Amino acid sequence: RIYQQAPKRIGNYFGVSYAFYSSENVKPVIGFIGLGHMGSKMVFNLSTSGLCNKFLIYDKEASIVTNVANVVATKSSATNTIEVSTIDAISKKCDVIFSMLPNDSIIKVISAELLKSDGTNKFIHVSCSTISPTTSRALAELHEAKGHDFIASPVFARPDGIARKQATWLVAGKQPAKEKASFLLASGGNVVDLGDDVGAANVVKLCGNFLIASSIESIAESLALAEKHGVDRHKVMDILSSSIFNCLIYKGYGQRVSERDHQPGGFSLELGLKDVTLVSQAAREADVPMPFLSTLLDRYVSSKAKGRSALDWSAIGLGVAEDAGIDISKDLQRNIESLEKPK
Numbered sequence: 490r491i492y493q494q495a496p497k498r499i500g501n502y503f504g505v506s507y508a509f510y511s512s513e514n515v516k517p518v519i520g521f522i523g524l525g526h527m528g529s530k531m532v533f534n535l536s537t538s539g540l541c542n543k544f545l546i547y548d549k550e551a552s553i554v555t556n557v558a559n560v561v562a563t564k565s566s567a568t569n570t571i572e573v574s575t576i577d578a579i580s581k582k583c584d585v586i587f588s589m590l591p592n593d594s595i596i597k598v599i600s601a602e603l604l605k606s607d608g609t610n611k612f613i614h615v616s617c618s619t620i621s622p623t624t625s626r627a628l629a630e631l632h633e634a635k636g637h638d639f640i641a642s643p644v645f646a647r648p649d650g651i652a653r654k655q656a657t658w659l660v661a662g663k664q665p666a667k668e669k670a671s672f673l674l675a676s677g678g679n680v681v682d683l684g685d686d687v688g689a690a691n692v693v694k695l696c697g698n699f700l701i702a703s704s705i706e707s708i709a710e711s712l713a714l715a716e717k718h719g720v721d722r723h724k725v726m727d728i729l730s731s732s733i734f735n736c737l738i739y740k741g742y743g744q745r746v747s748e749r750d751h752q753p754g755g756f757s758l759e760l761g762l763k764d765v766t767l768v769s770q771a772a773r774e775a776d777v778p779m780p781f782l783s784t785l786l787d788r789y790v791s792s793k794a795k796g797r798s799a800l801d802w803s804a805i806g807l808g809v810a811e812d813a814g815i816d817i818s819k820d821l822q823r824n825i826e827s828l829e830k831p832k
Contacts, residue, residue: 516542519673520583520612522576522599524548524557526755527644528589530651531617531677536561536571538676545574545583580606585673589617592763593624600628604635613638613666615674617658619698619760621767622688623774629662629687638666641687642674643694648755654678661690695771698764702785702802704738708746709806713813723747742803749820751797751804752827761802762789799828 519541521532528548536544544561548554554573561571579586580603590596596618603614614632616625616639625641632639639662646656656678660671663685671680683689711729712722726747730740745751751758765785772779788805797804804824810817 516540517584517669517673518543518545518582520545520547520574520579520586521588522547522579522586523589523591523618524550524553525589525591526648527617527646527651528587529553529557529560530648531587531589532557532561532571533564534651534654534677535673537564538673540673540676542570544571545579546571547574547576547579576602577606579603580612581610583610583612585613585615585670587615587617591618591760593620593767596620596628597624600631604631604637608636611636611638613640613670615640615642615670617642617644619643619694619764619767620691621770622691622695623770625691626686626688638663639687640667640670641690642670643690644678645694645697646678651677657681659683659690659693661685661687692771695764695768698761699768699779699782699785701738701742702761702765702789702805703781705742705746705803705805706781706785706788706809708739708743709809712747712806713810713815716810716815717813745801745803746806749807749810749817749824751800751807751824753799754801756802757798758789758792758800758802758804759798761805762786762793762798765789797824800824 517540519535521528521544524532524546525548532544532546535541546554546557558571558573576599586603588596588599590599596616600614603612614637616628620643629639629641640660641662642658642660644651644656644658650656654677658671658674658678658680660667660674660680661683662670667682671682674680683693708726712725715725716722726743730743734743765782768779769782769786772782788808792798792805792808795808797807807817807821807824
């Protein structure tokens with residue numbers, strides 16, 4: 490067994506503080522696939538949580554894997570060993586496998602690779618990716634057919650939020666796998682149980698991202714209106730985000746849009762387009778009209794066509810200002826130059 494009651498608390502799971510059994514011989518071996526801005530922060534958190542003995546990590550970019558391994562090795566609080574690995578080895582050696590991948594196509598390929606193993610090692614695959622609920626449900630069936638568990642756990646947080654352990658994990662799937670995954674995720678934030686249907690977690694994630702994208706568009710339109718009437722857009726945003734819109738989304742994205750600062754911050758415009766496309770797909774499947782979504786789709790497609798895919802997804806605000814006849818040339822050049830700086 491991995492989980493038993495013990496004096497060590499690990500955070501907040503379903504609104505209750507739970508304990509984790511800390512004996513060395515019951516800690517899971519964890520695999521992690523996908524070490525981008527989000528995945529790498531998850532590995533750093535879990536490596537210092539005391540909840541596992543060993544990490545096996547994989548990413549298609551070898552340099553990223555090496556960098557993550559080196560960072561973990563230098564952390565004095567790291568309580569486990571970390572090993573650069575392969576998908577095949579991860580499927581055969583790990584108890585719990587986390588994946589943080591950019592789209593449906595890639596998670597389908599990775600899952601197919603994981604499920605090629607002979608099945609003697611039973612694992613829990615925890616998908617933290619933002620994908621279609623239809624894809625998530627199909628993957629759960631494929632894993633179950635092979636004797637493995639699939640848990641959906643998309644997250645509300647940017648990379649800096651994950652690093653500060655302020656993430657909200659939307660977890661769905663069957664027990665006891667869901668509880669085991671939730672214990673581990675709770676070390677990096679709050680966990681919300683959305684039942685047995687894995688697709689439910691992905692639906693909630695898409696609803697949230699639709700609202701964020703809608704907020705970015707609304708903020709940009711409001712600030713363009715203020716600017717065209719000669720009112721300082723920075724002051725307008727300061728007033729709004731410190732009074733009637735005093736919340737994380739309006740403060741964070743309001744600052745980006747008002748300052749026209751869309752340097753890459755962990756969630757690219759390309760991924761924003763992917764997510765609003767997934768929302769559109771889910772809406773069509775359920776016969777739900779979403780008129781504002783059409784505006785967002787056009788805005789993201791237009792921004793991509795203008796070569797802005799690598800900027801932060803808040804860069805749609807530049808297009809709003811352009812449509813209002815506002816000169817953004819200097820701001821655009823500054824953002825483009827940020828892409829060319831060495832990482």
